[in-house]
Each structure stands twice: as C-alpha cells, then as structure tokens.
Amino acid sequence: MNSNIADIDIDIEDELDLFVIGDAQQYLFFKAGGDIYAFDVADVSEMIEYQTLTKVPMMAPFVKGVTNIRGSIVPVIDLLERFSLGQTTIGDKTSLIIVDNMALIIDEVHDVSSIVEEDIKESLEFGFKIAQHFIKNMAKYNDSYIAILNAQEILNIDELSILEGD
C-alpha cells in the first residue's frame, strides 16, 4: 500500500508536466463511501496514508481532529461525514488528501487522469446524493458521471468551525 501511494505521487508530477502541453485538465479520482469523486489536481497538494490523529473536542462530527504532517498541525475532516453520508471506515487503503492545508479522509486514491472539456458538464440542480454546492462540475469518467468537487465550499471555514451544539 505504501508503494501504491508513492506511485501515484510520481504520477501526478509526470502528468502535471504533460498537462502544460495538452489542453485537457488533470483530475485526481478517489473513492469515498464506495463512490468515485474527483478534485482538480491544482487543488490537491499532497496525498498520504491515513495516520493517527488527535481528537479535538467540541467540534462538529465531521471535524475528526488534527494530525501532524511534517511538523505542522493540520485539521482532519471526514469527507463522507461532511457530505452527511455516514462515517468513513478506516481500513488499509484509507488515505488523507491534503487540500488547502486541510486533510480529507477518503477510502482510497483511484487514479490521476485528464478529462477533455467536452466531457465536463454543469452540475444538476438536484438529483445527486451530495449537496449541489459541494459540486463544481459533473464529468464523464469511464462512461459514468462523477462529481468534480468544489474545494472552497467543502472547506468553508465558517461551516467547519461551527462548534458542536451551536
């Protein structure tokens, strides 16, 4: 599993270089709660294995705590819980993806690849299982539509910092 993640790390670097030449945008595909979602690679700074975290009391349930990433204290958020789709079960492949200096818990990293512009569509106003404001666009990936996530909305400080019971 270690090698798994390391491979992807290298992939991103390579593909980023390619991206400069091509005209298709690069995306990081990953699984959360069995579904595939994507982030624009530009939003993601790093991926690491899931690691122990320190619970911080009084926070909303989806704020799991903090973890130490190379000497920095980084908040950890359960993406699935943020979508109100239950809690991520921690397993062998559970990973943290670092977006905007925050760590998101996801089931597993799937792929990094590009999507051509024609395959990117406006998100539906309703009908998708996660709230519309979390979705930037929908995209065709392996013949099915998946959500490209809106990092700013998911990591909205005002919502993340709400205390439990408030």
Place this chain on the structure above:
Amino acid sequence: MNEELEIFLEDCEDQLQSMENALLQMQSGVIDEDAIGSIFRAVHTIKGSAGMFGFDDIVSFAHTGENLFDLIRQGSVKISPDMLTHFLLCKDHMEKLIDAVVNEEDISPQLEAIGEKLVEKLVTYMTPIEEVKEVVLNLNEIDDTSNKVTSLWHISIRFSKDFFTTGMSINATFNFLNKIGTIHINHALTYAIPLLEELLPTQAYIGFELVFETSSSKKEIEEVFEFIEDDVDLVLFQTEDIEAYDMLLQKRKESQLKDTLISAKLALAENFTLELQEDESSVSSEAIVEKEIKKKEKKVSTTLRVDSTKIDVLINYMSEIVIANSKILSLVASEDDKEENSELQEAANNMKELLEYVRDGIMDIRMIQVGDSFNKFKRIVNDTSQKIGKDVEFVISGEDTELDKTVVERISDPLVHMLRNSIDHGIELPAERLANGKSAKGRVDLRAFADSGSIVIEIEDDGKGLDKTKILAKAIENGQVHPNANLSDEEIFKLIFEAGLSTAEKVSDISGRGVGMDVVRRNIEDLRGTIDIESTLGKGSKIIIRLPLTLAIIDGFLVQVGNTKYIIPLENIKECIELSKTQETEMGSNEFINLRGEMLPLIDVRKILHEDKSIYKRTNIVIVYFGNKTVGLIVDELLGEYQTVIKSLGEVFHKISGISGGSILGSGEIALIFDIPRLIELKSRLGSDNEL
C-alpha cells in the same frame, strides 16, 4: 526601505517621542530646563539626520523650531500654553513629513500649506520679528539668530576606507556644513589615492582640510558628523589655536600634509614649530588622543538594534530544538539498561538545562518595557479630554514592566480604545463632578505589573462607573440575555464586551470610531489574555487585563485524558493530588471536594470534552488557578513536565474556548494545550446554564 533610512526613521521616532513627552510634561505645568533642553535636542537631532539625507523640507521646518527653542533656552522667549499646543501640532507635522520622505512620497501641497502656516505661527513667537524672518529666508547662510560672533574653524576630515558602503555621501556633509556656516577654503587631499592599478573604486581615499566660518559651537559642528562619526576621523579646532596645527600633523602622520596645508593657504608656515617625528609624543598630543578615546567610550552604546524577524527565526529554530531534545530525553528515559546509559542520561539532562537558558535568553531579547508604549497614550488622553472639555489627570505606573514585543504592539490599540472609553464615558464633566462632591479633575490610572506568571494591565478611572440596570436592560432588549437570567455583577459588567452593546446615549466621535469593546476582547483573547471589569456606580471602573508573558513557548504539564494528551501550562498549576476513595464518596454527585478545609470546585475534563469513560483505576486532580479562581481538573494520568512550543490549531478551531493550541510531542503525536482561564470561564458558563 534601506537600512540607513530605517535607522533614520527609528531615530526620528525616538526623538519625536521624547519631544512629545517633554511637551506634555510642560503642558501639565512642569516647565523646566530639562524639558526645554530635550525638545531642543530632539529638534536638532532630527534636523541633523534629515540633513544627512538631504531631506530639505524637514531640515527647514525643524530649523525654525530649533531657533525658537534656542531662544527659549536662552530665556529671551517665554513659553505660553498656547505655544505648547502649537508645538504639539508642529510635532505631528514633522512626523508626517518624516513619514512621507521615508516612504519616498512627495510632500503634498496640503502638507506644505500646513507646514507654512505652522512656521508662520512659530515665527510670531520669536521676537524681534524682523530678525526671525531673516533666519527663515537665509537658511543656507550663516545662522545669526543668537547674534553670536562668528569664528573661523579648521576642519580636517579623513574617511574610513569603507565609507562609501555606509550609503552616506560626502557631498551631503558639505551641504550640511553650509547650512550652519560658510566653507571658505575646501582643499581635497588627493595624495592618499593610489596608482590606478592599485585603486579600489569602492574605497574612500580622499581627505579634506577646510576653513569654516560659523557662529555655531564646537559641539554643534561635531554634531554635523554625528551620523557618520564611526566612519569619519575628524580633527576640529579654531584657526587662532596655533598649537593645534602641530597636533594635527602629529595625529595625521602624513608626510605631505604640512606642505599641502601651507600651499592651500590653510595654514601659515610659522604655525608649525615641530618637525613630524614618528615616535614623538608630546604631552599635548597625548591629551588629544586621550580625549579622542574618551569621546569614543562615551559614544559606544550598549544597545543593539536588531531586526525582530531575525529573532523570530531564532525562536522558530529554538522551538524545533526544544521538540527534538524532548525526543532525545524520552528515548534516553525509555532505555532499559539505565546503568549503562547513565552518562548519556546525564548529558541529555545537561543539554536540556542549557537549552532552557538559551531559550530564556532568546525570549528575553523579545521582552521590552511597556513604558514607551504607555507614554504614547499621554497624548491621546490629553487630546481626548481637551476635545470634550474634561479635565483628566493621567497617571502611569509600572513602566518598567517587561512584556513580549508582539504583545506590547498588539495590546496598544485595545488600550487606546479603553482609555478613550474611560474618558468619554467614565469621567464626568467638571461641573457634574463638583456637583457629586468629587474634585473637578478626574483621574485615569494605567498600571502594569507582574502577577504569578502573567502580566496585569489595569485601567482605572474615578468616573461615574457602570450602570448595571442599564446594561442588563439593553442586553435583554438585544436578546443577549434571558429576562429571567440571574447574573452576578461581574457577569453583567462583562456584557459590555459583547457585540452591539453600547449604552452610550449618544455616540461621540471619540469612542464611536474604531474598534468596539467586543473587538477589544477578541484582541486580548487572541493574545491568550483575559479581560475583567470591576465597577462601582458613582465611584469609577477598573478594567483588568491579564496577559501571558510570552506567546511562543510554555512550560507545561502533560496529562492524559481518555485517548488524548493535554498540556496544562505550568504557570497555572498549583499542585497535583490523587482523588482518594473517601473524597470520592464524600463528593457524591457534587462537583467539589473538601481540600484541607477549603471547598475546591472540580472540572471533570473527560466529561466537559466528551471523552469516553476512564479505564484508569486512579483519578488524579490537577489544581489550577488563574487570578483569584482555583479549580481542580480531573484527569486520568499525570505524565510529567513538558517544555513545549505552542502551535496554532488553525482557523477551523478558532471558536473553541478552553484550548489555546496544540503541540507536537517528541513521538510526533499532537497534544492539545489547555487555556486555563478560558476553561474556567467555559465551565462556569455551562454550569450556570445547567447544561452539564
């Protein structure tokens, strides 16, 4: 901004501050020579430094002020209250000019117009008027305000080899000399310049011998060189002092100097009686040398200006070292074979001790006295009270209390706001005070002192105090307090720090602008401080601010609660005890124990932080205190003392109270740091709402 300009700015700020202090002192009625002298010196120094940089606007403005103060110093002009107010305006103007030139902005026409008006008025203070006008016009000529007889001076200048690297220009020096007098002969000495192939273009080889006519004193001429004194070797004497020429030769030890001086008509051949001899040391030349040494000694300052970011970098590294060393210590302690490792252990402990010294030393660099910052408030208090017709005596104490520089800087705005509030809302108008049997003059105290590991700043006024019923009514009206709530006085007073709670009937432009009291509280809490308020209706109010000594590193005590490790700042800890079975039974469902006859309220950390039930057999209590409150924290395990670096948990967690940050332990684990004052507050709030 380059380094020289920065020094200039800092210098000017210091001078302006001492000028303001002296003016305010005079305004309060104490007009003495010291105060006048210090203003004169301040103006003079600013003029001098500005001259070195060629900031002519500042020079000419300061010049008028300097002349006036010179007259005041001599007793030919008397100071009136009206003048003092005007001087304060002039000081402000000077500040603006300095700001503008330092930021490389042009002096705006408005600023120029203000300057002209100020100068006009300054000039009217000087008598006789004609003479003064002449001074203003003939800025570049001989200064004759004091009608001193001019005299001729010989000035001999040698620049240090790396003079050009100081960023100063030789020209500026001459320009400045021209402002206080006239250079009659200026002879450049070129004989020290090497042949072209040996010449380093970045070095200064040139020297100057001048004859200079001025009414200024020797000291004033020397002050021209004040800014570059370390890089200039100066010999200065009156041309009538014939013996001095010999001494000059003695000092310079330059074989061609004598002939050059004579041929440039800088000296007469008969001025020289001695032949230059390498090892000759007459009594008089020794005297010069001695004098020079003395001058040097006096000028050597024991302070060092350092860019504070350099210290911050050092503190960051220090923090990392502290963490790394904790790891070494825990590794050493966990070694099984204690016998064999005793030397290693000793070395590690020794290291720890030394690191503590280094850390304390670094932190100490950041500590500054609050006095300078406090003195700036005098002016604000003065202006505010005058503006609204109140008579206020402002008393500062504890100026030498030391506090972290960042804290001092960040506490300044909140303090200004609270002082304005005290004057605007607290202190009554003189008539009202008299009617209430108080003295017409109100009093505002600003105090700073150290108290059990924290710094306390108090603002106390003898004004009308806070009206409990009014505050409460307003809070209920705003829906911030339930109508049936039973609040203590303290809790009611604290409501003034809530947003949107202003009980002032009319918003004045004094306390109405800028930050509100809620922002004040926020600022202080950001510094891990607390704010409390005491007040008696009709007698006055007291705001008490408690601040931590430093922001970056704390000595803490590591405890385990559930699965999480917490650090309690050592400065808050009184003692640790074990909760005995008898105490536990005695306690029942209450949340306090009887500790040596005193009731000790308890906070069950596990409960308040929603941790799972304890798996530990023993229950420990850490007794913490803050101010006058003491409580016991029930924790699972005591893990011992721990030196730690506070790291922010980030914006996501900014609403949590009771936790001030996190710290990365030697093992890489993160421990949360308790904010004891806030935790106690949180508990009493939750307690009164019966949520727990």
